[in-house]
Amino acid sequence: MALLAQSVHSSQQSLLIKLDNINHSEWLDYAALHLGSEYQGYIKRLMQLEAAISQHEIGLYGVCADCEQPIEQSRLNIDLACQRCIKCEEKYAQ
Ligand SMILES: [Zn+2]
Incomplete structure (x- = not known):
């Protein structure tokens, strides 16, 4: 979020506003669709961490x-x- 907030691109500023208004569980899917390639590494890592947390919750970590x-x-x-x-x-x- 800090990286987005520093962005000078208006599209990324509007994304920040959009993310503020949608459910947290939808952030990653939304960000993956709407952010540029410079964010894909972050998104991939966040998805991996989210998967690990989900596995922990169901006892399969x-x-x-x-x-x-x-x-x-x-x-x-x-x-x-x-x-x-x-x-x-x-x-x-x-
Ligand atoms: Zn194996």
């Missing part, structure tokens, strides 16, 4: 999205929002 085995703690220490164990990440990245 730290479980691999592909093989459903526990993700190695060493991986979670590096990225608390990682979605796959080492084996599945290697397959996914190919």
